[in-house]
Amino acid sequence: MNFFVVILGFVCALAYGAPYIEYEDYPQAAYVLESLLSDDTRVVNGEPAVRDQFPYQLSLRWANVSGSPSHLCGGTLVTPSMVLTAAHCMLFDYGTYDVVAGLLDRTENTSSTQRRDIETRILHENWPGGNRVARYDIALLKVSSPFILTHSVQLIHLPCQNDIPSGTVVVSGWGYTSSLDNDLPNILQYVEVDLISNEQCADDLNAVLGTTLALDDTMICTNGHQNISSCGGDSGSPLVQDGIQVGIVSWGVVPCGVNIGPSVYTRVSNYTDWIVSKMKLLVVLLGLVCTLAHGAPSVHKIDSPHPAYAKDIEILPSDDSRIIRGQNAVRDQFPYQVSLRWGYITASSHMCGGSIISASVVLTAAHCIDDYGTYAIVAGLLNRLESTSTTQSRGVSRIIVHENWPGGSSVYPWDIALIRVSSPFVFSSSVQPVELPSQGSTTSGDVVVSGWGRTSSSSSALPSVLQYANLEILANTLCANDLVSVLGSSSPLDNTMVCTSGRQRLAVCSGDSGGPLVKDGIQVGIVSWGITPCGNTIAPSVFTRVSSYTNWIEANL
Template identity: 30%
Template sequence: MSAPLLTPLVVGLLIALAQAAQQDSGIVNGREAQPHSRPYMVSVQQGNEHICGGFLVSNSFVMTAAHCRERKESLTVLLGAHDISKKKKSIRVKVAKYHVYPAYDADTLENDIMLLQLKTAVQKSKEVQWIPLPKRDKDIKPKTLCSVAGWGAIKSNGAISPRLQEVNVSVVDRKLCQKIWKSPITNRMVCAGGSAGNRGFCQGDSGGPLVCKDTAVGIVSFNEAGNCNTPKKPNVYTQISKYLPWVKCIISSIKCRAEEDRLGIVGGTEAKPHSRPYMASLQEDKIHDCGGILVSEDFVLTAAHCAGQYRIVLGAHSVHSPESTQQVLGISHSYRHPKYNKKNNDLMLLKLDRKANLTSSVQVIPLLKRRPPSGKVCSTAGWGDLDDNDTVPDKLQEVNTTVLGQPDCAQRWRGRARITRSMVCATGQRQFQGFCSGDSGGPLVCDGKAAGTVSFSGQRCGDNRTPDVYMLIPRYIKWIKSILKRG
């Protein structure tokens, strides 16, 4: 897929390279919208020139596509406009912060979503309103009639339209879309228009909304390069419902992270009940969010990026049903590693509000004191995603994983992540085995001892091209012991 089409120079370069897809899209075979009938519409601009669409989702946030700011340029937004060539009744607001989804991939356009935090909040008026988002994660049924709008070109390689255009489009079945594109169309994308009726978007309006029943369900992401008029492939949008926890987090202005950072098990099997009595489930509102391990009677070790108002459940095999073996405890204090910074030093100790009662189902795990050698077969466990598709299990899952040397791991990541000496990498014994959404903070276990804690992985769970990465516990023994002694 191509880089963003933000200037004529880039357009010419991409055409010369015959890329397969294009972004920053507008409206084809549509009509001029009734002035201010879509008061949520936003023109995202650089140097007072329209580059992308967007839409207002609160009084302080605009949602758009992540690829609309590939070059880290300063942007402004124009609100309340119908004709963006005129300043009448429109409001220009500076962007204070850019919240790009942490797992956004510019090459594949996965997770192509960004929230722009406005420098000043806006007031509702006839011309300025925000649009509702989905209330829960649910796919849009194929053939559903929706609409898309923007100020983009009305034909391939055409100029942008100064007045807002709109067009109705039908949702395309995802499996059919995947077959036509012959490239990854993930469950976080939705297809509509394009080859289905020769209607849709073109250069100039990436980031605009796909609207179904007055709700924004998608974000314009990419289409077939150089062929807006008679495309042979459906248009592709980012599906908003897949990102609701992250969106809520950002808009609420609380410390949060992407659900991609909450990792679990892919390609494994159900563990024997209570065979891993050190496992902890970190739950928010009684819903499992992260994993952890009991390292003393009153401390759980987990990942620093696990941020929530948690309760700790020990002695669980099922996280959905009460069990007589379960113990539910609170947290009296959290100790993040003092040098934690995103993927570095991703460790946290949670002081429990009381000591756990040690039983056959609740036990402390010993910590490994030396780095496990390359080729060592270990294991990991958790209650996370089973198949990289938001399928969350009830029962604890486990999978064997083989330790990689640091140089090999770094080479496979190819600079996309810095692999330090404080990390240990491992891969499944076959492709697509490892951890995934739902179990950050869980353990890498070697010879019955905790060697690491789940930290981060690549775009696809369990892909050995981007090995799973754990924080290497032996590198942190001194820090762990100092906190346990203080506690």
């Protein structure tokens, strides 16, 4: 094979209808000796997904003026109204685009599927367009009305700006499974594959093509030596690690999976700030994934070479089945726990936790509060989806955020807020207040945290049943040491925060923010921030220390 095509996307590329790249003739090359045997039955070497396995995966469809929409590219849901995909998928200035969520079979139309028209297309301003492989291959699509989040339709999480992932990742999509096929698979496919360094990626591209082409440090590669490859129709689809999208399928070498040519992706972490800035402009930002709420402050990881923990402290492996190692609560076990719901245009859904501190006031985290959308509070829940005789729902009449809370997307002290409900809760066995600590008191020993946050970093779905875990308070000096081991810095930890140990692989996660940390019936902490992926390292979970704000709470009741 002396002729290869490096592609963004058309028939011999990664999108099903995208830019065309001309063949280039290279003399007999070393890669011929290293080429892997073709597996024409399953070039991508993947397997069919099951229902709701990838609830963030979308099908981006296109139709010309007279045709009906058909699959063109993949995409992911980053907010209920925003889709992330590749810029080269937006090739056509004619015809119509739409996007479908909740699919397993790309041809199905069932109660789990939701279709939306595209209202606004935002391609990166430096994307050159045309038929070239280039950087800036990223786009955001605002849909005509927000998707309704369900078991089949969920948000993907974004990495912190400039994070550099490594290890095993998973790619999903409806792209070709064989270089001989002319038909896309009906069932969503996925495969696990290893990331490789860009240096290795460049070597492999040189071996196959005689050039590294447009590869640069805003791209990320997966290993072609495993006979695994994304292929036509996969463009715009997600490359995911521990529930965080690290890449967007961009370009590769065809025939897919027949040689050692790597698959190349847009590195999402190079564009996290860009994504956030564009979403803010469209007033749809919920927040970044690097924290514990559906929409919360980001903690930027610092690359600390050869940290002390590598020798002195064991890094615990990921347990993707139960990262926080929690368990299901039982009815009325945590009668002070509430679900803070938020909605923008659509009906509200769970965003954060909170606790009842009086019949009319709920305590939560300041980072759970935004200045748009609508809020509701539901108490008496075990299953966050239930509406029974034990549940009580209230509107919000007033929100008091600590006056020193700066807002924005960084972690700070003063992460505390009070919410006054529209009418008082009626206390019952399912709805009760939690006690507050004395001003300035300290806590040690065992505590319990509860919430509806994620129980796995590999899934974006929240559990239905309230979870809880018994944790151990970690002194702030030890907490700082563990943060330095993981992040290279203990900032922004201070004495108005309290930590629980991550050494037992116990951690709070996305959706838990604002929830209560309790000891002997007294709330000592409010879930504030942590390190993702949740529970994969010794990183502690960090809470607002309630006793630092008891006087403030009482003054604002």
